[in-house]
Amino acid sequence: MYHSKITGLGYYVPSNVVTNDDLSKIIDTNDEWIQERTGIQERRHIIRGEDTTTTMGVKAAKIAIERSGVAKEDIDFVVFATLSPDYYFPGPGVLVQRDLGLRTVGALDVRNQCSGFVYAISVADQYIKTGMYKNILVIGSEVHSTGLDMTTRGRGVSVIFGDGAGAAVLSREEDLTKGILSTHLHSEGQHAEELSLQAPGMGARWVTDILADNDPNDESYYPYMNGQFVFKNAVVRFAEVINEGLEANGLQVSDIDMLIPHQANLRISQFIQNKFKLRDDQVHNNIQKYGNTTAASIPIALTEAWEQGKIKSGDTVVLAAFGSGFTWASAIIKW
Secondary structure (H helix, E strand, O other), X not given: OOEEEEEEEEEEOOOOEEEHHHHHOOOOOOHHHHHHHHOOOEEEOOOOOOOOHHHHHHHHHHHHHHHHOOOHHHOOEEEEEOOOOOOOOOOHHHHHHHHOOOOOOEEEEEOOHHHHHHHHHHHHHHHHHOOOOOEEEEEEEEOOHHHOOOOHHHHHHHOOEOOEEEEEEEEEEOOOOOEEEEEEEEEOHHHHHHEEOOOOOOOOOOHHHHHHXXXXXXOOOOOEEOHHHHHHHHHHHHXXXXXXXXXXXXXXXXXXXXXXXXXXXXXXXXXXXXXXXXXXHHEOOOHHHHXXXXXXXXXXXXXXXXXXXXXXXXXXXXXXXXXXXXXEEEEEEEO
């Protein structure tokens, strides 16, 4: 039995900065309204033709691989978390394998939205623990901007999301006091429709249906979110899954050196910080700059925190996420 250890981190965000004031020119909203409800000041949107979910993932992965010291020839497996693949099929995992010039290793796509990166880390961790693989590339990448309702009708959702990618290399660790100590995954599908995008989909409305109806009021192919309901569930599940991880490893809240929460809403992160009585330097938030980048949010924030020296050898790092599905998850890491 082995542990898996994060040996390299990287992230990439598009150069195109979209501020709240920029959005107010096309949507009936304003900076104060957005910041009060979400904490977001700006986000990044791709420039069409320059970036995709896959290309951003590749850019983040190249940084993570270089920092890991692992040769790309030694990458054994790819796990790619996203809700916004370049194609309906195939998924972006195989595109990354191709574009990075990796060996013909396996590539797996994870569709767990906001919890996707933690789920992907858990999958990679199991493969390494059992000895099946030694070095796994894990990516979270999202392009939201091209699929949002950028009108006043969609402002409750569209102002929240941004584009970006983050990546990590997980490698075999023989010291069982280090690396990923445990991961904890949950779902509650009865609330799936409270945060969803239902069309096009084989079970509901496919492209042919949408084209045939040609209904300008059809919102089925835009994201829907019951914001208050999601918030109420998120603050409960965040706390539960963090405590679950701590208890599984005999740890206390006082042992947390850094909490990296999914960047869904600054108010959710602040609520959890206050609940656990954590200092500002024990929680890393960057939703103010990037918005909610779904599966990319945790790896981007984790990389930033590491780059800024907020995470050091021996630290206990907690990753926690909640989102569409409903799914929620945590990972406890000894750095």
